Amino acid sequence: MDISSFLTSLLTSFVIFVVLVLLFTWLSRRPGNAPVYYPSVLLRGLDPWEGRGRGTRSPVGWIRQAFAASEPDVVAAGGLDAAVYLVFLSSVLAILVFSAIVLLPVLLPVAGTDHALEDSTGRVPPNVTDFERLALGNVKDESARLWAFIFAVYWVSFVTYFILWRSYKHVSNLRAAARSTSDVKPEEFAMLVRDVPVPPPDQTIKDSVDSYFRALHPDTFYKAMVVTDIKKADKIFQEIEGHKQKIAHAEAVYAESKTTNRPEGTRPTHRTGFLGLIGKKVDTLEYCSEKIKELLPKLEDEQKSTLSDKQQRAAFVFFNSRAAAASASQTLHAQMFDEWTVTEAPEPREVIWTNLPKKIYDRQTRQTVVYLIVFVTVVFYMIPITAISAVTTLQKLREKLPFLKVVVDQPLLTTVLQAYLPQIALIVFLALLPTLLMLLSKLEGIPSQSHLVRAASGKYFYFIVFNVFIGYAIGSSLFSALQDVINNPPGIFTTLGARLPGNATFFLTFVALKFFVGYGLELSRLVPLIIFHLKRKYLCKTEDEVRAAWAPGDLGYNTRVPNDMLIVTVVLCYSVIAPLILPFGVAYFALGWLIAKNQVLRVYVPSYESNGRMWPHMHTRIIAALMVYQATMIGIITAKRFYYSTILFPLLAISLIFAYTCHTRFYPAFAKTPLEVASQQLKETPNMSTIYTAYIPPCLKPEKLEDVEVFEDAQSRTTSRAPSF
């Protein structure tokens, strides 16, 4: 890529960004758009413009507000998970800023005043850009200047350790504070039990769970709730809900049709067949009420039979104190690990019910299979990526597809296309993955949504690093490179070292494109805005429907975090090769932090709260990125035939030790609830019945079963074939 297409790319990206920000400033000030730009504020029952005076309406008001909001504000608005995500962004920002203030003034002059890229006559060839002249590539082999680069690697590493240590401590305290609040949270009184053994024939599962835990925790056991197979009950429940919505919609339509001219109005009708397009035409209001009347007794029957006959081998066990629940969930219960496995209970809203009854061997097998699939996918997705990187020069494309000549020969279009084609290919490609990975992770048998997101984003990270980074960097001669690596694993350093510098410009453009266009779209929310207005105009008739049209969703950590991690990896790896990438990295994370904070305060609504359990995951991956960086630098400096590069080896060991130390020191408090935290005094005596009810799935608790006693009795009803005595 030459300098002009690089600048074009940068400039167009920037223009798009500015346009989008201006759009945002204009659109977000129109009250009608409030549900798009302030949904979180509205949902918390506040007025978006209340009490903030002129500031809010000024073009930069949102920036001022984002800066002004404190961490507790963020926790209050978006939960601890959002606050932890902001800590992640600011930590990376701090790492890059501290790196930049030393690396830029030191390395640019050192590299810029050397002459490796000059030809024999002492002149710089015209195809070498200034950008390349200010990078490691311009330093001669065996030059003593390489000491500066070795120092830089050490500096970046220690800055990373320092910032990460502080951040881990900070997040750890945040988590402890959030967990020791005096609010009653149902999940803190519960424990999830899986792999319940088959009960004797005269007992239901519920009875055996009850008697087992009552015997082991005689003083603290409150109640147990057995997980049931709610598939059928849920289907009927959803049907009823659907009919209710249809009635509400039809009533609104009916009311609208009663104009003064035709006070009787038109009763809305629909067809009962496929998609309402074929079949008998019926009066919607009558038909749906009829259906509901039909379904309600069915639901009731189904609820009863579900509770008594469809008990699964998993349960929630409730204790009468937080400390008892915390202690019990950390204690091994059965002699055989494949029975009565206990874990902390997830929040009721994030439970994945269908995964709970999966047996331990089933889970292990599924996990193995899923990891195999992911591994195979990582390896074979390299083929399309390799193809992309081989075809990315338009000249090659033109040779192979002559009919493109007309397009390619237009100079302006060529420049733009040349600047964007590979990046767009990559971005589209990556957009397809998260759904697949969430699906795969769900198949593993993971019991909660937050865990699922962590698992999926872990896989996505490997995907991204292996495919995009290593895949693109090693580029077109991937397979020969792979061959080298297999025959000579330490050679991966030199292979990476030899190939990375050439791709610096590509990744610079990639980062720039991602943040200008990505953040512009994120902030301006153009897509949700258009969808909202279309829906409101043509589809929504009731309040509920309008509310559903602007429901903001949550932050989507499973794609956000790995994408940010890719940028971290890329920027770290190039920080010493081509220090000019650092300002772009700083801009990415500074803007990212600002925009994410704005979105957290005003837009997104968390769908669950894991109290920062995402952090250890982020922490480990930042260290992984750092180690990729360190290994790469060893290779690059060795490739310059500068054998003092060996003094970088200890860094790899230090990184491992650092990761291990952080893990032993901080991780246990993330994986388990410390007794110190669980023993905090509560504000009020917990209402155990409310806690218990929180875990009843919606399809099992409407109307007649609202009384918990009935629910319980239904579960305990002995379905004995053999008499109890």
Add this chain to the structure above:
Amino acid sequence: MDISSFLTSLLTSFVIFVVLVLLFTWLSRRPGNAPVYYPSVLLRGLDPWEGRGRGTRSPVGWIRQAFAASEPDVVAAGGLDAAVYLVFLSSVLAILVFSAIVLLPVLLPVAGTDHALEDSTGRVPPNVTDFERLALGNVKDESARLWAFIFAVYWVSFVTYFILWRSYKHVSNLRAAARSTSDVKPEEFAMLVRDVPVPPPDQTIKDSVDSYFRALHPDTFYKAMVVTDIKKADKIFQEIEGHKQKIAHAEAVYAESKTTNRPEGTRPTHRTGFLGLIGKKVDTLEYCSEKIKELLPKLEDEQKSTLSDKQQRAAFVFFNSRAAAASASQTLHAQMFDEWTVTEAPEPREVIWTNLPKKIYDRQTRQTVVYLIVFVTVVFYMIPITAISAVTTLQKLREKLPFLKVVVDQPLLTTVLQAYLPQIALIVFLALLPTLLMLLSKLEGIPSQSHLVRAASGKYFYFIVFNVFIGYAIGSSLFSALQDVINNPPGIFTTLGARLPGNATFFLTFVALKFFVGYGLELSRLVPLIIFHLKRKYLCKTEDEVRAAWAPGDLGYNTRVPNDMLIVTVVLCYSVIAPLILPFGVAYFALGWLIAKNQVLRVYVPSYESNGRMWPHMHTRIIAALMVYQATMIGIITAKRFYYSTILFPLLAISLIFAYTCHTRFYPAFAKTPLEVASQQLKETPNMSTIYTAYIPPCLKPEKLEDVEVFEDAQSRTTSRAPSF
């Protein structure tokens, strides 16, 4: 090594063994030797010959008894750890027997009827032994006969999985049974707390421990005992004990000297200087009584100051039920992992007091350093081993050291020496290691003796496998081989594969020597017998001294297990290369099981009880040996240019999955106490004060401090500089 020296080695070993067994039969029947051959029986207060009639005195009576003893007998006599060790031996025996009954009839004809070792004229060269002709080496390259060997590897692997799974289950049940007995064991009511944070200045450590655990376990906390620095108190205590022993000894000597001729006798004297050889001559009885009188008040003062001023940042916390202790020791207590770390308490008699107060970072650093040292030692001990294997042929030795000619030129001596020299060098070499490894492991900060033994024997295993097996097998060209391996790690398979077959005879002799001579010595107990008789005749005057002279000690798992593991590894690896090694392996473990059972029933007395925690360690190492074997076989068969060897690769994966499955299924019940087990009913109401007293170190609980209240008060006495209020 040629066939004659091999047979000589075998024959002499066997003769030595027979002589030693005859000696044992003769010696063990003499009542005066009972303390050497029946110490465990005597200590349990039984009569060695009681009620067993003629059988005991018949030459094979011990064999009959060993077979007759059931597992509960073994547990009663030698504890669960001994029973688990016997399970280990019998499991390996079963693996080898099942392997042998298929491998011998299948592989011997397949190998024996091929012709790879014949020269071009179709005759077998005279230097090829029958032993070599019946091995894999005689199969031609690319021969379809190699399918039989591939099948054999699969057979051995699946036999191993099957036996190991059954054994793990069996040991797991043994452990559960042992742990759920209704006897009161102090360690089941206690929990070890380390990394106690520095208390505020107006509190002692004892106070802060008390208040912390009382707050977190209000209903179940009984008492806490802070670990103190007992070095000085223990020194005084030992001095007093030494003087007491001297007085007892001197009194016996004095009484002996009062013959009818000289009724006044001679008062024993000794010199006070170095080793009693120089210095002033004093009357022993008077001098020692004087000394004790002097030391007693000193001890008392020291005890008091130890308890109040030398409190360390570690403690034992006692609970009023087993379930509470089990649950508490598995629960994370503090938000920061480097404070208040809790683990299950070890038995009082196996506590390593000096290691308890070591902080977590100290422990981690020490562990890292120790592993580094072990790693360096593993690598550098290869040099002497290589030297040994280079010099092991006497001819080479003779060339280098001409003065040995006289010895070497005697034909008989040459044969014997040639047969034994390398093996003896190895055995002597390995005998030096265990002490070093125990010392190193102790430096890691491990809190209990049983854990220490596991750690040391783990290190010893790596040592043995790397040095003896790989080191000797790769042999004289070790460094060039190492070079190959570093450049091309997968090449380790081919390297091992190419070199192993040639050393089969060496290892066969090694196994034979080990079991014939080793077991002969073990059974006949010649060394303890001689020492006992010498001591009794010349040194012991009092009953206590005689008792000390025959004290049998325990089984010494830290050397036994790794040595057995070496044999397992060697026999497994050669089982397919040279199936004739299998009968030797079977003999080793059959004899080993028989003799170990005899020794457990009659001789050794366990010095601690870890309830079979050694088993997971043995299990993992058997799988490691199996994987070395599988990898080696892949190499060997590939070296025969038979590329279907790739169908052996899945075996490596299966082994890993098997190990992982066993680990998740069984290991937690070894690392922690399941609540099910801890909640068993007790025979009697536990006497909490006895439980507490069990953990007071001997030097802190004599005479005046026998009253626990005093001990406690001394610990709680506030040493405040700032007034409490």
